[in-house]
Amino acid sequence: MEDPPEEPPTSCVLLDRCHFSQVVFTGVEKFYEPGTDVTCSYSLTPNIVPRGKDWVGIFRVGWKTTREYFTFLWAPVPAAGAAQQQIQFKAYYLPKDDDHYQFCYVDQDGVVRGASVPFQFRPEPDDDILVVTTQAEVEELELQNRNLRGENEELRGELRERNLELQGELKNTQELRDALESLRSGSERLELELESLKRENRGLKEQGGRREEELRRLKEQLQGVNSDKERLEGSLRAALERLDRLQSKVSGYEKEVENLSRAEQDKTKQLEALKGENQELLKTSAQHQVKPSPQGLRQGTAPDPAQSLENLRDFRKREISKQTRDVLEQLREQQARIQALQEEKAGAEKENQDLRDENEVLRSELCLLQRISPGSAPSAAAPSPAPAAGELLFGNPYSEGLAAPKRCRVLKLGFKKCPMCEEVFPEDLGPGELEEHVQSHLVECPICSESFDRATPQVFDDHMLCHSLE
Secondary structure (H helix, E strand, O other): OOOOOOOOOOOOOOHHHOOOOOEEOOOOOOOOOOOOEEEEEEOOOOOOOOOOOEEEEEOOOOOHHHHHEEEEOOOOOOOOOEEEEEEEEHHHHHHHOEEEEEEEEEEEOOEEEEEOOEEOOOOOOOOOOOOOOOOHHHHHHHHHHHEEEEEEEEHHHHHHHHHHHHHHHHHHHHHHHHHHHHHHHHHHHHHHHHHHHHHHHHHHHHHHHHHHHHHHHHHHHHHHHHHHHHHHHHHHHHHHHHHHHHHHHHHHHHHHHHHHHHHHHHHHHHHHHHHHHHHHHHHHHHHHHHOHHHHHHHHOOOHHHHHHHHHHHHHHHHHHHHHHHHHHHHHHHHHHHHHHHHHHHHHHHHHHHHHHHHHHHHHHHHHHHHHOOOOOOOOOOOOOOOOOOOOOOOOOOOOOHHHOOOOOOOOOOOOOEOOOOEEEEOHHHHHHHHHHHOOOEEEOOOOOOEEEOOOOOOHHHHHHHHHHHH
């Protein structure tokens, strides 16, 4: 038999904890002839499941742990349904003394599952030989037996003490194993938590990257909104300046039309005066037809009255016709001028109305931008009084040092319109109710009091995230 390739699995298991009945050894002799091979037979009960590292060892009687084997052989794994097994120990590896030994079946966990009756390696004694002893020898044997029994009791006491010590050590070992298992479980749990935290950290980093990208995009969007706001403010300022110029131009047109109307009235009066003068001249010419000239009578010449009257009449007709043509020409020019001014006035009024409509749209867009952009949230001031008829509800935001209007309202065009949802309200709606309706569309930041549109909650969430990152 060759040396075993490796040490068998053993343990420090106490005898009272072994399951000796799970493997039954059969055909065990009391004596085995020294120098011969020994065959060991055993049966496996249903209470044991054989495994590849099970082994059968020869132990000296009185062994305490499975480490105290003298020699061993690996137990073959039986075929299905085969309970009876047999192995053979070579004589070379068997004990050479005549102490008592026994077979033990040990599983791969180092637990004894079966043990045989004791046996010896010596020739079987011859029972037919009669041994004759004297009384002194008998007494000596009895004395030896008493000494052996006393020694046996001492050994049993030592064995009990040793068992108690082993039980204490086993208990400590079990406690250490439990503590080690607890530490191992805690370590595994901590490793799982660490892995979970690492995954969560990676997720937070990815989320932070997305948030930074979203914040960058929002900043770019905010810059675009501010640019649009500045552009709209410039457009509104230019439109209001143009509106002021048109209003001044319309006022000038109205004054010029008024002056032309007065001039037309003067020309009409002048024409009536000329007509009256013409009538007077006709009367005077008729009188000249019947009365001779005193100078002609004195000179003794009698001019032709008909010829003189005809000459005078032609002269006056030419004079009156010329004046009449001049007056009529002036009237036609003034009427054409008035017509042109009226057309220019109508065009200016239409352009003025278009500018008012455009200003309304610009103010609505500017109001929305002021509510979205930082620092432009509407204040909770009291509503301003309603303007007079024909007056802008906004007023001119560039009068008084070009100060921007503090509130965003809608032009009075027979109705009021919400700048957020474009809902139309009646003209008699109070300004406080309109402000309350507009505020219902907004949500205010509790940190910086900035207002945001409720229709875009993502913008508000990103704004709050910016505060949390500060």
